[in-house]
Amino acid sequence: MQDSLKGHVDLLLLSVLGEEPTHGYGLVEALRTRSEGAFDLAEGTVYPALYRLERHGLVESSWVDGRTRRRRVYRLTRKGAAALRRERTAWDRYVNAMRAVLA
Numbered sequence: 001m002q003d004s005l006k007g008h009v010d011l012l013l014l015s016v017l018g019e020e021p022t023h024g025y026g027l028v029e030a031l032r033t034r035s036e037g038a039f040d041l042a043e044g045t046v047y048p049a050l051y052r053l054e055r056h057g058l059v060e061s062s063w064v065d066g067r068t069r070r071r072r073v074y075r076l077t078r079k080g081a082a083a084l085r086r087e088r089t090a091w092d093r094y095v096n097a098m099r100a101v102l103a
Contacts, residue, residue, distance in 0.1 A: 021075035
């Protein structure tokens with residue numbers, strides 16, 4: 001399953017952040033929970049993707065004081081929300097085309 005995720009990590013991260021801002025480990029947990037364990041991404045995969053998304057202006061981050069320590073919280077930018085809409089549309093087209101061929 002992990003090999004099939006290549007190229008889709010950004011879409012998964014943007015999708016989770018489209019619902020609410022969260023920290024990196026929160027993203028890992030959300031993806032694992034929502035996919036019933038199928039998307040169990042290593043933090044070493046998630047953080048470089050977040051840094052890349054931030055460099056491209058799709059997410060922004062800030063430090064927030066937590067109960068036990070400070071955490072960097074990521075949120076979608078307007079540009080990121082637009083990219084998420086485009087990517088979801090492209091993904092829907094891809095899935096529909098695959099279903100049409102595999103049916």
